[in-house]
Amino acid sequence: GQQVMQIPQYQHVQEGEDFTTYCNSSTTLSNIQWYKQRPGGHPVFLIQLVKSGEVKKQKRLTFQFGEAKKNSSLHITATQTTDVGTYFCAGDNQGGKLIFGQGTELSVKP
Amino acid sequence: NAGVTQTPKFRILKIGQSMTLQCAQDMNHNYMYWYRQDPGMGLKLIYYSVGAGITDKGEVPNGYNVSRSTTEYFPLRLELAAPSQTSVYFCASSATLGGPSGYTFGSGTRLTVV
Numbered sequence: 196g197q198q199v200m201q202i203p204q205y206q207h208v209q210e211g212e213d214f215t216t217y218c219n220s221s222t223t224l225s226n227i228q229w230y231k232q233r234p235g236g237h238p239v240f241l242i243q244l245v246k247s248g249e250v251k252k253q254k255r256l257t258f259q260f261g262e263a264k265k266n267s268s269l270h271i272t273a274t275q276t277t278d279v280g281t282y283f284c285a286g287d288n289q290g291g292k293l294i295f296g297q298g299t300e301l302s303v304k305p
Numbered sequence: 306n307a308g309v310t311q312t313p314k315f316r317i318l319k320i321g322q323s324m325t326l327q328c329a330q331d332m333n334h335n336y337m338y339w340y341r342q343d344p345g346m347g348l349k350l351i352y353y354s355v356g357a358g359i360t361d362k363g364e365v366p367n368g369y370n371v372s373r374s375t376t377e378y379f380p381l382r383l384e385l386a387a388p389s390q391t392s393v394y395f396c397a398s399s400a401t402l403g404g405p406s407g408y409t410f411g412s413g414t415r416l417t418v419v
Binding site (some may be wrong): 196199201204228230236237238239240241242243245283285291292293294295296297298 | 336338340345346347348349350353355363364395397402404405406407408409410411412413
């Protein structure tokens with residue numbers, strides 16, 4: 196079945212450093228979504244990417260969808276303590292059901 | 306708007322007991338989902354529904370059952386609870402299948418089976 200792999204599993208950074216998490220799918224995706232889950236909380240939708248090679252920005256967050264629509268990345272510039280949490284990618288292979296990656300847990304040291 | 310409401314927030318079950326996890330949404334979403342989250346494993350889809358009266362299995366359906374008699378409610382039933390079902394359960398809904406607004410998740414139910 197479809198698998199979505201996400202790396203790294205954990206990332207510890209100093210406040211102000213950049214952070215990137217990578218997502219790879221075993222199959223071509225119709226779209227990919229990104230979610231953030233704060234410690235003890237629930238996943239919250241951040242963004243959806245649909246087009247091959249698409250790049251979207253939300254303030255310090257930059258999301259990319261690969262040309263082959265099988266990989267994606269999330270980059271955070273100059274991390275802040277408010278960025279702490281687990282970031283999940285979730286792929287949709289046209290069935291409409293999201294398959295989630297394992298998540299990258301980000302910790303930020305002030 | 307309340308969004309997606311899950312009850313209870315916490316529950317401890319003994320092995321072999323049964324329970325129903327409740328999920329309600331007030332956004333008139335047709336699509337609803339149940340996921341379980343285990344540490345370091347992401348979210349695994351248990352069951353989903355594309356509308357009232359229609360449900361289907363996800364990746365990990367064994368040991369669970371669902372029903373969808375109305376648009377608003379999508380309860381998850383655990384029969385004969387086992388320690389492997391210790392997890393955090395999230396209910397979610399969406400307006401469209403794979404649409405641009407993503408899923409709206411409830412706050413979760415933390416279940417421990419002892």
